[in-house]
Amino acid sequence: MSKPASIGVFRTPIPLRWSDMDAFNHVNNSRYLTFLEQARIEWFETIGEPWVTEDSAPVVASATLNFKRPIEYPAEVFVELFTEKLGNSSVVIGHRIVDADGGLHCDGSVVAVWIDRHSSKPTPLPAGVRRASELLLETPAA
Amino acid sequence: MSKPASIGVFRTPIPLRWSDMDAFNHVNNSRYLTFLEQARIEWFETIGEPWVTEDSAPVVASATLNFKRPIEYPAEVFVELFTEKLGNSSVVIGHRIVDADGGLHCDGSVVAVWIDRHSSKPTPLPAGVRRASELLLETPAA
Amino acid sequence: MSKPASIGVFRTPIPLRWSDMDAFNHVNNSRYLTFLEQARIEWFETIGEPWVTEDSAPVVASATLNFKRPIEYPAEVFVELFTEKLGNSSVVIGHRIVDADGGLHCDGSVVAVWIDRHSSKPTPLPAGVRRASELLLETPAA
Amino acid sequence: MSKPASIGVFRTPIPLRWSDMDAFNHVNNSRYLTFLEQARIEWFETIGEPWVTEDSAPVVASATLNFKRPIEYPAEVFVELFTEKLGNSSVVIGHRIVDADGGLHCDGSVVAVWIDRHSSKPTPLPAGVRRASELLLETPAA
Numbered sequence: 330m331s332k333p334a335s336i337g338v339f340r341t342p343i344p345l346r347w348s349d350m351d352a353f354n355h356v357n358n359s360r361y362l363t364f365l366e367q368a369r370i371e372w373f374e375t376i377g378e379p380w381v382t383e384d385s386a387p388v389v390a391s392a393t394l395n396f397k398r399p400i401e402y403p404a405e406v407f408v409e410l411f412t413e414k415l416g417n418s419s420v421v422i423g424h425r426i427v428d429a430d431g432g433l434h435c436d437g438s439v440v441a442v443w444i445d446r447h448s449s450k451p452t453p454l455p456a457g458v459r460r461a462s463e464l465l466l467e468t469p470a471a
Numbered sequence: 472m473s474k475p476a477s478i479g480v481f482r483t484p485i486p487l488r489w490s491d492m493d494a495f496n497h498v499n500n501s502r503y504l505t506f507l508e509q510a511r512i513e514w515f516e517t518i519g520e521p522w523v524t525e526d527s528a529p530v531v532a533s534a535t536l537n538f539k540r541p542i543e544y545p546a547e548v549f550v551e552l553f554t555e556k557l558g559n560s561s562v563v564i565g566h567r568i569v570d571a572d573g574g575l576h577c578d579g580s581v582v583a584v585w586i587d588r589h590s591s592k593p594t595p596l597p598a599g600v601r602r603a604s605e606l607l608l609e610t611p612a613a
Numbered sequence: 614m615s616k617p618a619s620i621g622v623f624r625t626p627i628p629l630r631w632s633d634m635d636a637f638n639h640v641n642n643s644r645y646l647t648f649l650e651q652a653r654i655e656w657f658e659t660i661g662e663p664w665v666t667e668d669s670a671p672v673v674a675s676a677t678l679n680f681k682r683p684i685e686y687p688a689e690v691f692v693e694l695f696t697e698k699l700g701n702s703s704v705v706i707g708h709r710i711v712d713a714d715g716g717l718h719c720d721g722s723v724v725a726v727w728i729d730r731h732s733s734k735p736t737p738l739p740a741g742v743r744r745a746s747e748l749l750l751e752t753p754a755a
Numbered sequence: 756m757s758k759p760a761s762i763g764v765f766r767t768p769i770p771l772r773w774s775d776m777d778a779f780n781h782v783n784n785s786r787y788l789t790f791l792e793q794a795r796i797e798w799f800e801t802i803g804e805p806w807v808t809e810d811s812a813p814v815v816a817s818a819t820l821n822f823k824r825p826i827e828y829p830a831e832v833f834v835e836l837f838t839e840k841l842g843n844s845s846v847v848i849g850h851r852i853v854d855a856d857g858g859l860h861c862d863g864s865v866v867a868v869w870i871d872r873h874s875s876k877p878t879p880l881p882a883g884v885r886r887a888s889e890l891l892l893e894t895p896a897a
Binding site for chain 1: 495499500501502504505508528530531532533534535536537538541579
């Protein structure tokens with residue numbers, strides 16, 4: 330069952346576009362990565378501190394998506410993000426794409442790594458990103 | 472090391488577009504799913520038999536992508552597909568996105584399931600898809 | 614100066630996505646057509662009658678876009694649509710893409726033609742589309 | 756009738772992707788701008804001199820597209836570009852999107868302006884862009 334949107338979850342609506350559909354009349358599966366990217370950026374923007382600088386920037390190291398139920402335009406969908414694992418340079422961000430009733434369209438996780446933009450080597454998470462990730466580690470009361 | 476393009480691998484070039492890049496000047500990670508989709512469709516088209524009909528069509532049930540090295544336009548990239556596991560209604564399609572020298576940009580797998588378009592239930596793989604998938608199960612000589 | 618959003622104008626917000634930007638860090642000009650398409654569809658949805666049926670559907674016959682000022686994510690943008698000319702099978706839909714202060718990013722027009730889906734010939738506008746287009750012909754007071 | 760691909764025309768194939776189609780099973784009209792962008796960039800790359808620098812870059816000032824006949828995947832399409840008018844800071848680039856038999860899918864023009872990246876004011880065309888544009892002014896023999 331879908332974890333409630335509460336402490337420990339960043340939740341944002343993703344306004345769909347008709348153009349998100351493909352020739353099969355469903356939202357194309359590549360758009361799910363776009364929706365997750367958009368939610369991550371909106372989450373990072375809530376931090377109030379830079380998450381990308383002259384020196385470091387996040388890259389997506391891996392992504393896992395389990396497509397549970399197609400999305401058909403028009404629909405109201407939300408991305409929910411939470412921290413599955415917090416490392417020195419990386420964070421495993423769990424995700425769920427849900428409808429307004431909590432019905433699950435997709436779940437999975439994305440590993441985001443911060444890299445030094447000059448050396449392309451992993452670099453410690455920005456302080457704000459670390460703090461924000463810690464908040465999303467908190468488990469909501471059962 | 473990258474498996475050679477040979478028996479057991481379907482390989483297709485993906486001509487990049489400048490618009491595949493995002494504001495970080497790399498090919499956006501959502502495009503990798505588009506490239507895999509394009510390669511699957513080109514592979515299905517080699518079958519010589521319908522892979523989507525009035526009655527059944529494939530859906531992507533899950534996708535795993537390990538992003539190894541960014542792609543910067545312009546570049547010559549190829550998708551290689553092979554069969555990791557063949558089921559009754561589904562096939563696990565392994566993938567590699569490589570450059571002309573075999574350097575690995577991405578690997579992982581996609582689970583494609585054929586569903587009955589009326590009932591939305593899994594339905595046996597079309598005969599042509601099954602045969603094509605069996606060919607990509609063959610292991611190249613070491 | 615931008616015509617006020619009032620009688621005679623359909624106005625809708627277009628929530629931007631980070632992915633709308635290209636490698637020049639501006640919203641890519643091809644997305645403007647996507648924004649206009651989205652606004653048209655949202656407008657058509659307000660009609661309360663079918664605008665696409667088994668028998669007829671709109672196609673875009675031509676588009677003119679004058680790009681006045683780039684859009685940089687994040688930004689709040691709106692599409693405004695109005696009727697420039699109403700024909701038997703077609704409507705010339707004027708557009709403006711503006712920011713929250715009415716600052717103009719783009720203007721121009723799109724010619725939408727309804728065609729018979731069987732013959733591919735022009736067919737009279739659906740009654741609801743005609744009525745909706747007539748409403749957007751009304752000129753706001755100067 | 757379509758001008759032959761010859762002196763005075765830059766012609767490039769645009770490999771279609773299945774994902775270029777929208778829910779109406781045609782290549783979406785916004786993709787035409789992507790195809791034109793791709794052709795411009797490939798043309799600029801033939802110049803052998805920088806067309807974007809630290810100091811200046813092109814922007815699209817306007818675009819006109821006349822959609823003549825839909826494109827359905829799979830198809831072989833080409834963009835043809837030629838110079839309609841050459842100014843100090845801008846060039847009006849005529850375009851045709853055609854199939855392998857010269858059948859016309861779209862024509863129109865795009866105005867590209869080079870701007871100073873610091874002041875955002877128009878700046879003279881790079882020498883290479885000017886020379887390349889002059890070549891595409893040459894009229895093919897009737």
